[in-house]
Amino acid sequence: MTPPTDLRSKVRELTPREAKKFDPVKAAEAALQRISSHFGNWMDNETRDLLSAWESIKIDGLTEDGLATLFQAAHNIKGQALTLGFPLVGQVAAGFCHLIENIPSPDKLPLELAGRYVEAIRAMVMEGAKDDANKTGVELLETLLSVTDDYLAQFPKKDADA
Numbered sequence: 001m002t003p004p005t006d007l008r009s010k011v012r013e014l015t016p017r018e019a020k021k022f023d024p025v026k027a028a029e030a031a032l033q034r035i036s037s038h039f040g041n042w043m044d045n046e047t048r049d050l051l052s053a054w055e056s057i058k059i060d061g062l063t064e065d066g067l068a069t070l071f072q073a074a075h076n077i078k079g080q081a082l083t084l085g086f087p088l089v090g091q092v093a094a095g096f097c098h099l100i101e102n103i104p105s106p107d108k109l110p111l112e113l114a115g116r117y118v119e120a121i122r123a124m125v126m127e128g129a130k131d132d133a134n135k136t137g138v139e140l141l142e143t144l145l146s147v148t149d150d151y152l153a154q155f156p157k158k159d160a161d162a
């Protein structure tokens with residue numbers, strides 16, 4: 001198979017001297033630094049997606065598609081939060097994903113708890129609660145995780161091989 005575009009024509013090959021001096025980690029960190037001013041906006045966009053999915057559930061009721069959209073939005077936040085400078089928000093989103101993944105069926109999603117997760121993520125992003133230095137955010141995370149564990153304890157564990 002021949003690729004449709006030969007990407008080698010799009011990049012400049014380093015000379016041996018340049019290659020010796022090139023540090024890919026340093027280059028990646030510099031690239032992240034250049035775009036870091038956009039991280040807050042990107043996290044705001046991810047949060048809006050989560051809020052939109054949640055609003056749809058509140059309006060249309062809980063459906064499998066609605067739950068899948070809500071899960072995807074939370075999962076995106078979970079995956080991007082650390083890179084975007086919001087590790088605490090990522091932990092909250094991870095807890096929310098854990099809840100959704102471990103309920104036996106969509107009708108078992110506790111809507112009040114789900115709403116608390118959505119609101120916690122929204123508030124933490126809005127207030128800039130980025131890491132463990134935010135004691136209120138940490139307490140909120142711990143409470144949400146504790147309530148989630150207590151709720152999920154009533155259901156049999158899902159078989160990892162199933």
